[in-house]
Amino acid sequence: MITSVLNFVQGAVEMSTIGCVELASVVLIVYYIYAKTRAIEILGNLFPNLKLNIDYRPSIVKFNTMGNELLTTLRRNVQSETKQPNALTHAHGTNNMLELTPHAGRKPYHSMFDWGVYFPFLAQCLRIKRFVYPQVSGAVQDDLMIQRAIKQAAEQIVREQRIETHRTFKMNGETSSDIETEAKNYQDILESQERRAKSILMNMRSTLNHYLIMLTSWLLYKLLPCFLSGVVTHTKQIETLKKASERAPGIPLIFLPLHRSHLDYIMVTFILTNNDIRSPLVAAGDNLQIPVFGGLLRGLGAFFIKRKIDPVVGKKDILYRAILQQYIQHALKMSHNVEFFIEGGRTRTGKPCMPKGGILSVIVNAFMDRSIPDALLVPVSVNYERLVDGNFVREQKGETKVPESFWKAMAGIWKTLNSKYGLMRIDFNEPYSIKELVQSYNKIATDNSHFKVYKPSERTLQHNQSTSSLYGTDVVCEEHRTLIDSISREVVYDCASATSVMSTNALAFLMLTRFRNGALVTDIARELDVLRERLKGRKDMAFAGDSLHIVNYSCDLLGEVLITRTQDERGQIYLRPVPSIEAIIELSYYSNMLTPYFALQSVLMITFHELLTKTADEKITDTFADPENLPGISRKSLIDAAIANCDVLRYEFILHKPTQILSNLLEISLDELIMNGLIKLPENNDEPECNTESRKIARNIAAYLEDTDDSEYAESDYNQDEKPDIFLSHDTLTEQKAICEVLAPFSHAYLSVAQSLSILYRNSMLESEFIKFVINDISNKVNSGACPYGKYRSVLLNILRTHILIKKL
Numbered sequence: 001m002i003t004s005v006l007n008f009v010q011g012a013v014e015m016s017t018i019g020c021v022e023l024a025s026v027v028l029i030v031y032y033i034y035a036k037t038r039a040i041e042i043l044g045n046l047f048p049n050l051k052l053n054i055d056y057r058p059s060i061v062k063f064n065t066m067g068n069e070l071l072t073t074l075r076r077n078v079q080s081e082t083k084q085p086n087a088l089t090h091a092h093g094t095n096n097m098l099e100l101t102p103h104a105g106r107k108p109y110h111s112m113f114d115w116g117v118y119f120p121f122l123a124q125c126l127r128i129k130r131f132v133y134p135q136v137s138g139a140v141q142d143d144l145m146i147q148r149a150i151k152q153a154a155e156q157i158v159r160e161q162r163i164e165t166h167r168t169f170k171m172n173g174e175t176s177s178d179i180e181t182e183a184k185n186y187q188d189i190l191e192s193q194e195r196r197a198k199s200i201l202m203n204m205r206s207t208l209n210h211y212l213i214m215l216t217s218w219l220l221y222k223l224l225p226c227f228l229s230g231v232v233t234h235t236k237q238i239e240t241l242k243k244a245s246e247r248a249p250g251i252p253l254i255f256l257p258l259h260r261s262h263l264d265y266i267m268v269t270f271i272l273t274n275n276d277i278r279s280p281l282v283a284a285g286d287n288l289q290i291p292v293f294g295g296l297l298r299g300l301g302a303f304f305i306k307r308k309i310d311p312v313v314g315k316k317d318i319l320y321r322a323i324l325q326q327y328i329q330h331a332l333k334m335s336h337n338v339e340f341f342i343e344g345g346r347t348r349t350g351k352p353c354m355p356k357g358g359i360l361s362v363i364v365n366a367f368m369d370r371s372i373p374d375a376l377l378v379p380v381s382v383n384y385e386r387l388v389d390g391n392f393v394r395e396q397k398g399e400t401k402v403p404e405s406f407w408k409a410m411a412g413i414w415k416t417l418n419s420k421y422g423l424m425r426i427d428f429n430e431p432y433s434i435k436e437l438v439q440s441y442n443k444i445a446t447d448n449s450h451f452k453v454y455k456p457s458e459r460t461l462q463h464n465q466s467t468s469s470l471y472g473t474d475v476v477c478e479e480h481r482t483l484i485d486s487i488s489r490e491v492v493y494d495c496a497s498a499t500s501v502m503s504t505n506a507l508a509f510l511m512l513t514r515f516r517n518g519a520l521v522t523d524i525a526r527e528l529d530v531l532r533e534r535l536k537g538r539k540d541m542a543f544a545g546d547s548l549h550i551v552n553y554s555c556d557l558l559g560e561v562l563i564t565r566t567q568d569e570r571g572q573i574y575l576r577p578v579p580s581i582e583a584i585i586e587l588s589y590y591s592n593m594l595t596p597y598f599a600l601q602s603v604l605m606i607t608f609h610e611l612l613t614k615t616a617d618e619k620i621t622d623t624f625a626d627p628e629n630l631p632g633i634s635r636k637s638l639i640d641a642a643i644a645n646c647d648v649l650r651y652e653f654i655l656h657k658p659t660q661i662l663s664n665l666l667e668i669s670l671d672e673l674i675m676n677g678l679i680k681l682p683e684n685n686d687e688p689e690c691n692t693e694s695r696k697i698a699r700n701i702a703a704y705l706e707d708t709d710d711s712e713y714a715e716s717d718y719n720q721d722e723k724p725d726i727f728l729s730h731d732t733l734t735e736q737k738a739i740c741e742v743l744a745p746f747s748h749a750y751l752s753v754a755q756s757l758s759i760l761y762r763n764s765m766l767e768s769e770f771i772k773f774v775i776n777d778i779s780n781k782v783n784s785g786a787c788p789y790g791k792y793r794s795v796l797l798n799i800l801r802t803h804i805l806i807k808k809l
C-alpha cells in the first residue's frame, strides 16, 4: 500500500516536473516568438489607440544574453532604433539610408492596407527594382580575341622553349627535336592554354544575382545599425544619378570610389540597389577570394582580378590581359554598370593615393574602338567617422600586411558588430561623359594656346608605374597613356574635393595642426566654429549642430587611445593627442582628409615664411619667434617660389586638375590667406577693400573657364618690379603656424630621408631595409621629442622613389 502511495507521489512529482518543464518551454517559445516577430508592433500600428508597449528591447536583452547586440538588432523596432543615442545630426539635404526608402511603405503616404507598413524591411528589399544581370563569362569564352590570345600565349611558350632547347643543344651537343614532336608539343601547349583560359575566367567571373542582392540588403538593414549610426547620402546626388541612368539606359555608369574600407564594395551596391539603380560589377582584388566571403562578393557583383598581372618581371601575361580586357568590354556592351577603385587599394594615410589607370584604360579603349557609344564616369567619395577596418598603423610602421583570410574576416565582423563607428557618408559626384572628356582632352592636346596645361610628359620626374597592383599596369595601349593619366587624375581630384568632412576629420585636423599640446575643449570647439566657417560653401560637412557637442562626440568616437580627456580642479575639460607614434599616425589618417584642401595654402604659408626669413638681411631668423621688422616680399616671388615647392609635392598630392593652371590656384589661395588676415597687404594700400574679393572672383572665373586665355590677366596682376607688396601679419601668428603645420609632417619626413640618404653612399641596401632604417630613425626622434611628427611609410616610399628616379635621370 505504502509502496503504491509512494509510486503515485513519485509519478505525480515526475509528471508535474515534466509538465512544469513543458509549460516553461511553451512560455519561453511564446515569449521568443513574441520577441522575434513584429506582432506587438503590428498590433500597435493597427490599433494606435491601445497604446501598446512596443519597446520590448530591454526585456529581450535580459532574455537572450548570448546573442545580445546582434539579436537585439535583428528584432529591433524600426522607428526607435535606427538612430543611435548621441549620434550627430547629419547635414541638411541628406538622407540616412538606414531609415528606409519609400519602398518600405512608409513614404510618401502611410496606408494601413499596404503590407509594407507592417514589414518595412521585407518590403524595402522585395520592392527594389529588378534588373536583368546577364552573365558575362559565356560571351568572353567564345570571343575571337580570346582564341587569338590563347594561340599567341602558346606560341610564346613554344618560342621560349625553342630558345631554351637551342641553348641546351649548344652546351651539350644534343640534337634538337623533330618537326613531328614539335607539332605535338605545340598542340599540348595550346590545349593547356585553353584550360588556363577557362580557369582564369572561372576565377574572374562575377555571378551577380538579384536575389542575393535582396537578401544581403535585408541583412544589412538589420546589421548596419549595430555599428553605424547612419549611412548618409545626398538626396540631390541620388536624383541626378537616377536621372542619368534613366536618360541613357544603354550607357553604362562607371563608379569610381576612393577606397577607404573593405565595406566600400558592399555599401555602394547597397545604396544603388535601394535607390533602384542597377548594381555594378565590381573589380575586386583576388586577395578577397577567401572561403564563403569570396563567393558572397562574387554574387554581389565582384569580379576578381590579380593584384599583380605579370608575375614574371619583363614578361606580359598576354592571355590574362586579353581575358580581363574582354571581360570588361563585354560587361559594358551588355550594359552592366562597372565599379573599380582607381587608387588600387585602400589609402593607408587618409589622403588620396595616386591613381592607377589600368582598368580605366580598358574602358576608354572600349569607347575608342566603338564597342560602346559612351560611358558616364561617376566619381564617388566615401568617408567614415571611424574607420571600420581598424587602422593601418602596423603597415605604416613598415610591417607587412596580414593577408585576408576567412577567420580574419570573421573576427573583423564580430569586432565590428560590437563597436561603434558613427556615421558613414557617400557622395556621388556629377557624372561626366567619357565621350566629352576625350573630346576636350584631345582639343587640349592639339591646341597650342594651352601650353600651360599640365601634361604628364612635361613633368621633370616620371611616376614609377606600380607593379604591385593590377590597376597600375597598362592593360591596353601606350598611345592613350597621357589621356588616361589626365582623366584618372581629374577623377581623384574631384573625389577628394567632394569628400565630405566628418566630425573626426575636423577634430583630428585641429588637434594636429593647432592643438598638438592639447587645449580646453571649449577652445577647440571655438576653433571648430572658425574651421566650419572657412569651409562653408567650399566643402560639404557631414555633420551639423553645436561645435562643443561635436568635439565631445568625436573625441568619444576616436577613443582614449588617440585623444586623452582630463579634467582640472575647476572642472574644465582638457583634450590632448596621445603623444605616441601609433596615435599620431592614426590621428593623421583622419586629419589627412583635410590636408589636400589646405595643401596650397600651406605651401604658400611655408614659402612665405621661408622667403621672409631670407630677405631679413640674409640672416636666418625664425619668423614665428621674431616677427618684428621683417620686410615683406613681392607677390610674384612668393608665387614663383611656391610653384617650385609644389613640384616636389606633386608626388604626394594632386594639387590641381590637369586642365587647371597651378599659378591661378595659388593666386586664389593667396587671396584667401589675405582675406583671412594671415598675410597682410600694405597699410597704405589704396586698393579698395572689396578689390581682394572681386579679384578672387575674377580669378575663379578665369581658372574654371576652359577657353579663357587668362595669361594677360595673370601677367598684369603681378607686381612687375617685385617691390614687397605682401607682409607678415603679427596678429595671426598662431593661425599661420597652424596652416604651416598641415604640410610640416611631410617636409620633416622628406628632410629625415634626405639626411638618411648619406648612408647609401657607403652601403648598398634593399629598399625595404632602407625604409626600416628611416622609420627607426624617425621613431627614435619622435620618442625622444626631437621631432613632433610621426611619419608615414607611404610618404617615405614616395620620397625614396623620387630619389631613385633622380639618380636614374
Ligand SMILES: O=P(O)(O)OC[C@H](O)CO
Pocket (backbone or CB within 6 Å): 262, 283, 284, 285, 286, 287, 288, 344, 345, 346, 347
Ligand atoms: O587595400 P588593400 O591593398 O588591402 O586592397 C583592398 C582592395 O579592396 C582589394 O581589392
